[in-house]
Amino acid sequence: MMTSNKIGITGMGIVSSIGENISSFCNALMKGESGIRLSTSQKEPKISVNIAAELQNFSFLELLNRFQDVPEEKLVNAKRLGRRAPFAIQASIISALEAWQHAQLFQSKLQSERIGLIVAGQNSTQNFQYDLIQKFRENPEYLSPRYALEFLETNQVGVLSELFGINGEGLVVGGASATGNVGIIKGYQLVHSGFADVCVVVGTIADLSPMDIQGFINIGAMGGKKYINQPEKACRPFDKQHEGFIYGQASACIILESLASASKREAPFLAEIKGGSINLDGNSSSDPNKNGEVKAMLSALNQAGLSASEVDYLNTHGSSSALGDKTEADAICDVFGGHTAALRLNATKGLTGHCLYSAGLVEAIATVIQMRQGFLHPNKNLEEPICNDLKFCGAEAINHRIDIAMSNSFGFGGINTSIVLKRD
Structure with missing residues (x-):
């Protein structure tokens, strides 16, 4: 992944529990606003935990109508593709439209074959399917013919490629809680390899069914x-009273682009992707592995051509689980050694909850926002740190310059990922 041809982020978009676009998301980060509250779901059977950072009162058409300076034809097509689509598709359309607009791609004429698409998500239609089960049992013929397309994750690829006229390479990637980072790394590799000038990376919303949630509880x-x-x-995250992750919902999108393409369009980088790493523990359980996490961080730094002492800020995986947080804290101490006294650590999940498939993208966007705006968002609910050797962010936002940042994501199945970003 090391190259003299820089790859950077030229556009970002998000719809989340703490912000329905980049601007409102940024404001929520500065204020330390939490999206976690009692769930509004009325589904049966009731599950034992009803706390989540959900997208409440989500209205696809209302959010679509708020876009300005988007060609009318695109809005009409977006409405047609999303009006009757599953919730996960609708959320992806909104975040991708904002990122495409943010990157000034509506004003650019790119070759459609030179644009790639990575959909970072898996099992995004679980709740959609769950809601259909009873009606299907009563009358199987009730099932819409489009269901055969809509329960597949490739429906996201089809809808987004049609909406934006993308004819380059496109695929779906998964990695449990590391899915977002996997998407960023694979999108980077697609541009770096020369198969695309621009790559749209979309992290799908996790629309869990009650059965999925109960499974995580069990x-x-x-x-x-x-x-x-x-x-x-x-x-x-990283507090002695942590007991497990809290479910969050968000769809997030970034536009990755080569320096040559961005320069030609006079589109500025929001941040440069310096490196990224994925490795496996060779372990099918849900347990984290310190060695795998250390390897991911060291490999990302090596690919970025940087030393641990050059990193200013680390956006941790910080899932709020006892074993997960301790393992990551130990891995960070191993990687950064004496530099931990100067390294600021944060956990965006304290505000957004754990957005699962899109978490890596949500946290990359949060990191870029902090780099560009010069602040660190609060580390929510950290009252008794599990480790006193690390410099966690505090209860209030502070001004802080970030030049080099790392963002971690680790997933079930022994999937370890880390990316390195540089302020441009």
Whole structure:
């Protein structure tokens, strides 16, 4: 991944529980606003934990109508493609439209064959399918013919490629909680390899069914029981009172582009992607592995051509699980050694919850925003740190310059990822 031809981010878009676009998301980060609250879901059966950072009152058409300076033809097509589509598709359309607009691609004439598309997501239609089960049992013929397309993740590829006229390489990637970072790394590799000048990377929303949520509870991965009456306190990355991740919802999109392409369009980099690494533990369990996490961070730094002492800020995986947080803290200490006294650590999940498939993209966007705006967002609910050797961000946002940042994402199945970003 090392190259003299820089690859950077030229556009970003998001719809999340703390912001329906980049501007509102940025403001929420500065204020330390949490999207975690009691769930509004009325589904049966009721599950034992009803705390989440959901997209409440989501209206596809209302959000679509807020876009300005987008060609009318694109808005008409977006409405046609998304009006009756599953929730996950609708959210992807909104975040991708913002990123495409942010990158000034509506004003550019690129060869469609030179644009790639990576959909970072898996199992995004779980709740969509769950809602159809009862009606299907009563009358199987009720099932819409489009269901055969819509339950497949490739539907995201088809819809987004049609909307934006993308005719280059396109695919779906997965990596459990590391899916977003996997998407960024694979998008980077696609541009770096020369198969694309521009790559759209979309992290799909996690629309979990009650059965999926109960499964996470039963495996001991999801928290929320201790703070069932205080939802905003439930997600506690690196705090001694953590008990598991809190489910979050977001769709996020970034536009990756080669320096040659961006320069030709006079489109500025928001940040440069310096390196990224994926490795496996060779382990099918949900347990994290310190050695795998260390290897991912060191490899990302090596590919970026940087030393650990040059990193100013680390956006941790910070899932708020006891074993996950301890393992990551130990891995960070191993990688950064004496530099930990100067390295600022943060956990965006304390505000957004764990957005699962899109988490890596959400956190990369949060990192870029902080780099460009010169601040560090609060590390929510960190009252008793599990480790006193690390310099975690505090309860309030502070001004801070970030030149080099790292962002970690680790997933079930022993998938370890890390990316390195540079302020442009």
